[in-house]
Amino acid sequence: MRHVIVVGAGQAGASCVARLRTKGFDGKITLIGEEPFPPYQRPPLSKAYLLGEMDRDRLYLRPESYYAEQDITLRLGAAVTGVDPEARTLTVGDDVLPYDDLVLTTGSTPRHLPASIGGDLDGVMVVRGLHDVDAMAPRFAQGARVLIVGGGYIGLEAAAVAAKLGLNVTLVEMADRILQRVAAPETSDFFRNIHTQHGVDLREGVGLDHLTGAEGRVTGAVLSDGSTVEVDFVLVGVGITPNTTLAEAAGLRMENGIATDAHGRTSDPHIWAAGDCASFPWKGQQLRLESVGNAIDQAECVADNIMEADQPYAAKPWFWSDQYDVKLQIAGLNTGYDRIVVRQGADDVVSHWYFAGDQLLAIDAMNDPRAYMVGKRLIEMGKSPDPDAVCDPETDLKALLKA
Incomplete structure (x- = not known):
């Protein structure tokens, strides 16, 4: 009987095994995860779950009973220590498991601060898994002082939660502006204003020099401009690294993660990869996307191709971020943009449209789901609207789809 083993029980791994069964795969399926929990959603961890608005059971992508019902062997709290591609086996503890196809959905790991600047002090934390959030939740007490290192979406989302809970929040971003790597200055300006309104001490162009501590616990920070901040704990959001050790x-x-072809297959014909750990061909390069949407779509494409669909992966990038009462929805990739068109609605409703010449590349929509949906469809259709029509508030957005 054919055996597919999936290593990594996150969003991509869960999507892959479910898709195999949905598509009629009748062989053996084993899903292996290092954490002791069944596959769960990560985005709500640092938001609804940390705020106490979502119970742990609601985080799970499916009830644990689902896997037994679908005859999927779930091995949790288990680390894969080696893969033998020639023998087509992998080692888990004392067990050596044979596979016909192996799927690596090993995800990513947050970057940590080095010990040389105090990264090993108690109270210096990252946001990634359930254990991380459970460990930091008691520290989110009203009046506590938190330093957030990193002004990307992870850092800004953590700042929003902390501010809502009444903490004193300082956020430092060593780049000239928050979101500099991923968004236009207009989007940075929007979120800077929102965070400032909520009392966040937001410092751009300022990095962390080192942390200070007492009795092994973090108590403060010295910043690159020489200023100091007293803290009770520190959250680090300075990006992630794909988990490629096993591969x-x-x-x-390797190329920007585990390199795959257009079908999700690695350099070994019996090993596939999907999600944060994997890159795929895109416009002459190996692109790696860090998003829930990509994890699902890429993993399902791999499952289809294990079932001999021979279907190349067509990425449809989309992302989102929730901060305070603002829902940001992003479609497309803004790489290479040279113009931003702003469509302003009422209050905090606004969308930023990224163009390269006359070509629409991407959209950032703040509290504007209609603009997001239209922009996303236009990008997927390969259509570019008239920029002047986009910014005209009298333009019916849906009409852009028919133009």
Whole structure:
């Protein structure tokens, strides 16, 4: 009987095994995860779950009973220590498991601060898994002082939660502006204003020099401009690193993560990869997307191709971020943009449209789901609207789809 093993029980791994069964795969399926929990959603961890608005059971993508009902072997709290591509086996504890197809959905790991600047002090934390959030939740007490290092979406979302809970929040971003790597200055300006209104001490162009502590616990920070901040704890949001150790040891090709072809297959014909850990061909490069949407779509494409669909992965990038009462929805990739068109609605309703010449590349929509949906469809259709029509508040957005 054919055996598919999926290593990594996150969003991508869960999507892959579910898709295999939905598509009629009748062989053995094993899903292996290092955490002791069944696959769960990560985005609500640092928002609804941390705020106490979502119970742990609601985080789970499916009830644990689902896997037994679908005859999917779920091995949790288990670390894969090696893969032998020639023998087509992998090692988990004392067990050596044979596979016909192996799918690596090993995800990513947050970057930590080095110990040399105090990164090993108690109270210096990252946001990634359930254990992380459970450990930090008691520290989110009203009046507590938190330093957030990193002004990307992870850092800004953490700042929003902390501010809503009444903490004193300082956020430092060493780049000239928040969101500099991922968004236009107009989007940075929007979120800077929102955070400032909520009392966040937001410092751009300022990095962390080192942390200070007493009795092994963090108590303060010295910043790159020489200023100091007293803190009770520190949250680090300075990006992630794809988990490629297992793939590298197996001799797979690496390029911006685990390199796959257009079908999700790695350099070994019996090993596939999807999600945060994997890159795929896109406009002459190996692109790696860090998003729930990509994890689902790429993993389902891999499952289809294990079932011999011979279907290339067509990425449809979309992302989102929730901060205070603002829902940001992003469609497309803004790489190479040279013009921003702003469509302003009432209050905090606004969308920023990214163009390269006359070509629409991407959209950031703040509290504007209609603009997001139209922009997303236009990008997927390969259509570019007249920029002047976009910014005209009298333009019916849906009409852009028919133009």
